[in-house]
Amino acid sequence: MKHYNPTAIEEKYRQLWEQELVYTPDMSAAKKPYYNLMMFPYPSAEGLHVGNMYAFTGADVHGRFRRQQGFDVFEPIGLDGFGIHSENYAIKVGRHPAEQAQISEENFYRQLGMIGNGFAWDHRLETYDQEYYRWTQWLFAEMFRHGLAYQAEAKVNWCPNCKTVLADEQVEDGQCERCKTEVVRREMTSWYLKITEYADRLLDNIDHYEWTDAHGEKHVGLDWPKKVTIAQKNWIGRSTGLDIDFAVSDESPAAGETITVWTKFWETVFGVTYLVLAPEHELVEKMTTAEQQAVVAEYLEKAQNKTEQERKENREKTGVFTGSYVINPVNGQKVPVWVADYVLTDVGTGAVMGVPAHDSRDFEFAKKYDFEIIQVVAYEDAEINAAVAQGERSHEGEGSLVNSGDFSGQDAWGAGKQAMKDWMIEQGFARIRTDYHLRDWLISRQRYWGPPIPMVFSEEAAKQGIGEVDGIPGWFAAENDSLPVVLPHLDEYKPEGDGTSPLDNAPEDWKKVQINHPKFQGEGVRETNVSDTFLDSAWYFLRYPALNRADANETPFGQVNEDPSWFPVDAYIGGAEHAVLHLLYARFITMVLYDWGLVPFEEPFPFLFGHGLIIKDGAKMSKSRGNVVNPDEYIQKYGADALRTYLMFLGPYDQGGDFRDSGMHAMYKWLARVWETVKSVSKDAKTDADFASQLHQTIAANTSEMAQLKYNTCIARLMELVNLWREGKSVSPEDAVAFLQLLAPFAPYMTEALYQDMSADFDIQTSSADGFTSIHTSAWPAVDESKIQTQSVVIAVQVNGKLRDTMTVPTESANDKAWLESQARELPLVQKYLEEGTERKVIVVPGKIVNFVVA
């Protein structure tokens, strides 16, 4: 083919690659297995958008680079097609989710085929496939049997639009992560997974996990983007404080009870002038005196009806007096107990000690309701100290204790804090306790399109106090051989919004089950909630290698404990928006499986790369803005290679960038130019020395930067090389091939076509036995140091640090300081300055610069 014609070559090589199994590693005999994984898409729209393509291309470029480096790269793809996003889309277009899934599946795979990724096509999975979700259900059942799944009635986040409950992680800014609807609090019974039991390990592994990468290099701590690890650390939110007991005073109706507060700032305990309980605190009712009954009841009612939004918007603190008092254990002071909704049940103990002098919220509350303000830390800054002393402001900071009994005079954050802690613990009214922000994972969804939670409930067994797991009467998990619990086809699948589940309308023969457990035999009814989509995706990477194995139906995972092992995932590439969702859940599930002895590693993704976001014309892509880029159009017009290369060029891969049609078009032109240039190579050509030099410098630089996924500069360097080439340099077919090999990860189709043509024209390639060797399995070029020209070096000549001239010197002289100085001195542009001023000093950096310091 004479001219670059992407349409023709892309179709041809897509078929040939598939036929020749170029991207299908031998799963059971690979010598250097490399699991290159990208976050699988959820089909919740017409098709892939350019953001997906950006993610997948960058991941694929990495896989191709590793493949050329000799690794057996396994790059699977699938669809996260179960779940609320796909269901909502189906509702929107008015199709049944199962029907829409088939349509989406076909379309997504068609598009995924076009983008030129080296996918292992025979290892596809879809989370709604029964062969997949039977194992999702198995996982839930096993978690139940191991005491890691439980049911509880609690205030939960309810999305009125999606008509289901959500996990804490799926609430952003008080809004539903999917549909941005205001979330409301609602009391419901739901299933939870005990992720909190793993809080410490999830946190500690981030910095301390020991692992070895595919190159045999040892690492301590996850190799993850910093922002993602910080987000996880904050989300887990471990902090150590003190539980301090305040006894309820004798006059109170709750006399004899104790209220425990949790605080990190126990050194201010002598400054406590009141206590506040969260409205949901268990002792609120008991603490309320007869006179305060009406006021408190009204307040609780109001607090309960506040939405998240109202709580956010109206930050002014309100509260009411319970009528009761408690005794401050450190000094015997009697302090009033109030109820206020600025205290949250989920944090600490749901009860807070009020220290208005040293906490801004307490200060605000104290000013409003006129509590005493006692300074217990004195500050060096006189102005601040005076203001705090006069009750004009609060302050938190290092200082010395005052008004604090025997501790007065000591450091507030040093020895004094330590001593006070020891004393309180010794006295028996305080204990060290670690508090976490992380809550258990709420997994129930009152929706249709998901795996039914594989649980069966028997009223009869519950009455008798019998359950499969002690302490959870009435509940039995589906036996392994009865899985999957198939999601029945329902014509009426839409959520009701009243807290019931669409599966409540399933046929009786689906709902009624015979329980056949050693502990209990009899009738039961199925749980009708389905599980959260994020459970589907929390383990999918473990399933890919198992597909196509003879034992795929007997075991959820493949080659976890076998040789070669494809685990853990060598490179995981995806968006950072999953920091506290998918990436946390997947770690949790993997740790659980590790504890059960089913996988030999605790961390699924030791290396994670977070790609940036593609925007269009300076703004985030959205339908309402009308700036959504559909990759299909561009592939049709310019070919997948041009789109891929352009996407990788428009900015650093971890930062994303701005998509522009003009840049897209320019990249197409560049590839066409590359085509012409490579085609112009003649058989007997020898490579000019300066081109060879730059080629090998490019190989060296790109080998290092490809490994760091710095794609934009790699492409820039290839452009420079082509620019030099087009100045009329002579290039040998072998060196032209080396160039193509460097470009191959970005433009797989075009480089393959040129490589095959050159192979035929010049016979420069050793054919494999079956007659086809792809450029993508050819070796990444090696650097030949001897080709890099080092005869001369350019030395910068400065006067007072300002560049005045440069000189080209032979390399062997570049380290001769005295010679460099004398040469520089001869330069007319330098002499001018030397004559004008007084020379003070000369700095010579061998091989770099000569700098004259002149007064």
Next chain:
RNA sequence: GCCGGGGUGGCGGAAUUGGUAGACGCGCGAGACUUAAAAUCUCGUUCCUUCACCGGAGUAUGGGUUCGAUUCCCAUCCUCGGCACCA
């Protein structure tokens, strides 16, 4: 409020451990080819001054360290992202 990225030409973005700022690309300008346009090719393109050379300024702002700072330190401003009444 706290934590984390960032602020470099008209634009997207380059610059090993402090050592020639602006690679590469877009856009723009001029030219070649063409009856003309498109496409393609060539040259130029940080700003100011200049016919040109030379020169001056310049990496958000102000200061500091240094022979030399986009890079290190201090302060300030702006911006994007995460978390947030976390006791």
